Each structure stands twice: as structure tokens, then as C-alpha cells.
Amino acid sequence: MEIVEKVREAGIVGAGGAGFPTHIKLSSQAEVLIVNGAECEPLLRVDQQIIPHEKVAFLRGLEAARRAVNAKRVVVALKQKYKLSIDSLKGGGPYELFLLGDFYPAGDEQILVYDVTGRIVPEGGIPLNVGCVVLNVETIINIGKAIDGQPVVDKYVTVSGAVNKPGTFKLPVGTAVRDALKLAGEVSVEDFFLIDGGPNTGKIIPSLDFPILKTTKGILVFPKSHPLWGKFAPDLKVVLRRAASTCCNCRECTELCPRYLLGHSMEPHHIMKVLSWRLAEEDKLTEAYLCSDCGLCENYACPMGLSPRRIAQALKQKLIEHKIPNPHRNQPSNTRALFSAKRVPTSRLISRLGLSRYDVPAPLKEVDFQPDEVILPLRQHTGVPAKPLVRIGDKVRRGDVIGEIPEGALGARLHASIDGVVTSITAEEIRITREQG
Numbered sequence: 137m138e139i140v141e142k143v144r145e146a147g148i149v150g151a152g153g154a155g156f157p158t159h160i161k162l163s164s165q166a167e168v169l170i171v172n173g174a175e176c177e178p179l180l181r182v183d184q185q186i187i188p189h190e191k192v193a194f195l196r197g198l199e200a201a202r203r204a205v206n207a208k209r210v211v212v213a214l215k216q217k218y219k220l221s222i223d224s225l226k227g228g229g230p231y232e233l234f235l236l237g238d239f240y241p242a243g244d245e246q247i248l249v250y251d252v253t254g255r256i257v258p259e260g261g262i263p264l265n266v267g268c269v270v271l272n273v274e275t276i277i278n279i280g281k282a283i284d285g286q287p288v289v290d291k292y293v294t295v296s297g298a299v300n301k302p303g304t305f306k307l308p309v310g311t312a313v314r315d316a317l318k319l320a321g322e323v324s325v326e327d328f329f330l331i332d333g334g335p336n337t338g339k340i341i342p343s344l345d346f347p348i349l350k351t352t353k354g355i356l357v358f359p360k361s362h363p364l365w366g367k368f369a370p371d372l373k374v375v376l377r378r379a380a381s382t383c384c385n386c387r388e389c390t391e392l393c394p395r396y397l398l399g400h401s402m403e404p405h406h407i408m409k410v411l412s413w414r415l416a417e418e419d420k421l422t423e424a425y426l427c428s429d430c431g432l433c434e435n436y437a438c439p440m441g442l443s444p445r446r447i448a449q450a451l452k453q454k455l456i457e458h459k460i461p462n463p464h465r466n467q468p469s470n471t472r473a474l475f476s477a478k479r480v481p482t483s484r485l486i487s488r489l490g491l492s493r494y495d496v497p498a499p500l501k502e503v504d505f506q507p508d509e510v511i512l513p514l515r516q517h518t519g520v521p522a523k524p525l526v527r528i529g530d531k532v533r534r535g536d537v538i539g540e541i542p543e544g545a546l547g548a549r550l551h552a553s554i555d556g557v558v559t560s561i562t563a564e565e566i567r568i569t570r571e572q573g
């Protein structure tokens with residue numbers, strides 16, 4: 137069977153970010169295949185540790201992906217500080233190792249494509265527009281496993297921050313956050329909040345029952361007294377009021393915006409200017425389409441502690457809702473001046489975010505954790521939700537297909553991640569409970 141079909145059957149999606157279905161990416165032809173092992177979000181420790189642990193699957197997945205897209209050049213991009221992964225791959229096969237500095241956001245697909253190839257992805261475009269396909273380390277490992285028919289039923293996750301024993305664990309997809317916290321020695325503070333992902337691009341986890349998804353890279357815990365809470369907590373109206381009353385239009389957010397520096401027309405201070413000074417430059421608002429959501433403007437650049445990222449992301453949503461198209465399609469021929477000099481060292485970002493005390497190892501720990509129940513959202517990926525193939529009361533085995541991609545749609549299959557009985561099905565999720573005794 138073709139590898140693309142095996143990947144589709146295995147339900148593989150990008151193991152981080154928006155979870156784009158991998159079988160679609162592998163259906164393209166590209167000159168360069170880039171493995172994104174930058175893992176640039178502070179505190180996350182997955183991709184940098186799992187290559188030696190899953191080396192066979194990684195190398196098989198890499199070769200399968202190379203063949204699928206017919207790449208002439210295969211590049212594994214890792215930060216030069218990920219010594220164990222680098223050593224495990226030295227002299228190992230028909231790929232190049234590309235060593236990245238310790239900057240944020242080194243793992244932004246478009247920044248990575250530029251660093252590796254010198255090509256600039258056009259505005260509103262994707263790496264394929266310049267002959268590249270980018271896949272993350274864990275996605276490559278999942279491709280390697282799909283060759284033998286193994287579906288995505290587990291996820292590597294770093295659990296860190298205010299926990300007693302930070303660690304990185306392989307857990308069944310759908311495991312509740314509360315179970316993952318137990319494995320990390322429980323939360324070490326009283327009043328806390330949780331983030332799915334990194335401190336810059338992550339999302340607030342609304343409850344301890346929230347499941348680990350195919351895209352979850354990390355669960356981070358912080359006390360509500362931490363300054364990061366001030367970034368995540370306020371609702372959008374407050375964020376907008378603060379922007380309107382405080383933005384001095386210094387344009388620091390623009391000067392450090394990675395997409396602006398790449399040569400794109402993303403200038404977040406334009407958006408802030410329209411909002412705060414009500415200047416008649418509404419046409420600038422569509423620049424929100426070019427925001428990568430990296431968070432550097434609000435977490436590092438802005439001297440007033442404002443949130444251009446949240447505003448740009450909310451604006452992008454509104455533009456899509458109102459069916460206003462993205463007019464920005466330039467293909468820059470050069471980056472802006474000082475592109476390299478303006479890169480933000482991760483250590484400085486960590487310090488600015490007040491995360492130095494949490495910047496500790498989260499070693500990969502072998503656990504054979506089997507939860508009593510999993511919650512499997514039908515949509516853990518870009519595209520439409522999977523269509524349930526089971527009914528309440530059905531017995532399922534780990535690896536069984538329980539959700540299918542609707543005919544002709546963009547989506548991903550869903551598999552049972554534990555043996556058990558289907559106890560609930562809603563429009564959003566399937567719940568499986570382990571049979572006792």
C-alpha cells in the first residue's frame with residue numbers, strides 16, 4: 137500500500153501546532169524535506185529527546201516521507217544544544233543535519249525554510265510554494281510507525297512548570313490532564329492555571345478533565361500570581377481598551393516581528409495605530425492575516441506590555457468570518473535589514489517572561505500508564521471533525537478506527553487509544569471507558 141494511504145489510515149496529523157493532516161502534505165512533490173526539530177517554545181522538551189529513543193521509526197519515517205514527496209534534499213534541523221539527538225544522527229544516512237542557534241521562534245516554519253534554504257515563503261503562502269515540505273520530529277516518527285500499520289494512539293508530552301517532578305511522558309491520546317499531572321508529581325502551588333503548549337503560543341486549558349490531543353506538546357502549570365497570567369487572563373475587551381489608551385506607536389512590535397523581518401507586510405503597530413488613534417488606515421487591518429501567532433510582540437517587544445498578537449489573531453478571525461479575503465500576496469526578494477541581528481535569544485525571552493526558575497530538565501520517563509477513561513475529540517486537526525463509526529456500548533480495542541474522514545473532506549481519522557467501551561458520543565467527542573475486572 138502506498139505510504140500516503142498508510143499515513144491517512146493511521147490518522148497522522150502534525151504533532152504540534154494546528155495539526156494539519158500529514159497525508160495531504162505527503163501528497164505533494166517538493167525539492168526539500170525539512171524536519172523541524174527546533175522546539176523553540178521555552179520549557180518544552182519533546183522533540184529534543186525522542187529521536188534517540190525512537191531512532192528506528194524516525195529513520196524509517198524520514199525515508200518514507202522523502203520518497204513520498206520525491207525530495208532531493210533532506211534536512212534535519214535541530215538546535216545545536218540538542219546534543220543527544222545530534223550525536224544519534226551523526227553519519228547515519230542520506231540527510232543533512234542543520235544546526236540552529238538558540239533563538240525564538242527558530243521553529244516558525246517560514247523562518248526555518250529561510251534559514252535552511254535562503255528562500256522566502258510568499259505572504260499568505262506555505263513552504264510548498266518555495267519547494268519545501270516541513271514535518272515535525274514526532275510526525276516523522278509516526279510515519280515510521282504507520283509503515284507497520286500502527287495508528288496514532290499515543291502522544292509525547294512535557295509536563296512542567298509548577299509541578300514537583302517535571303517530565304516528558306508518552307501517554308494515550310485522550311488522557312486527562314489531571315492524570316498527566318499525577319505522573320509529574322502533582323502541582324506544587326495552590327492557585328494555578330494550565331497551558332496546552334508553550335508560554336508564547338499555548339492556549340489556556342479550561343479544566344483538569346481536558347484531554348491530551350494529537351497536537352499537545354506540553355502541559356505547563358503556573359501560579360496565578362505569575363506575570364504570564366496577566367497575558368492570558370484578560371478578555372479581549374480589556375486588551376483592546378488597554379491598547380487604545382496606552383499604545384504610544386513606538387513600533388517596537390514591528391521591529392522585532394519575525395514575519396516583518398522576513399520581508400512580509402506584517403506591521404503590528406499599524407493595527408495598534410488604527411485601534412488606538414482611530415486613524416483612517418483600515419486597509420492595514422488585513423495585515424492580521426500575516427501574523428504567525430508567535431507572541432514575540434507581546435511577550436518581548438512591547439514596552440507597554442500590550443498584546444498585538446491577541447488583537448491580530450482576533451482580527452484575523454473576524455476578517456475570515458466576514459469573508460474579507462487576504463490581499464497580501466507579495467513575494468519578498470530579501471529580508472529586512474538586520475534580520476539576523478534582531479533574532480531574540482531564547483534565554484533572554486525566558487528571563488523576560490519570568491520563567492528562569494521553571495527552565496529545568498523534563499527528562500523522558502518510561503511509563504506504562506493506561507487511563508481508566510479517555511476523551512477523544514473528533515476534531516484534533518485542521519479540517520472537519522471525524523465522523524463517528526461507533527455507537528454507545530460498543531467494545532473497542534486500542535488501535536480500532538472509531539472516526540472516519542467524511543467523504544471528500546480535509547480531516548483525519550480517529551482511533552481508540554485504550555481497550556474499553558464507548559460510553560458517550562457527542563458532536564464534539566467520543567468517550568471510552570475501560571471495563572473493570
Ligand code: SF4
Pocket residue numbers: 382383384385386387388389390404405408437438439440441442443444
Ligand atoms: S510596541 Fe507596544 S506601544 Fe509600541 S507600537 Fe507596538 S503595541 Fe504600541
Ligand code: SF4
Pocket residue numbers: 389392393394395396402404426427428429430431432433434444445448
Ligand atoms: S505574534 Fe506579533 S510578532 Fe508574532 S507574527 Fe504576529 S504580530 Fe508578528
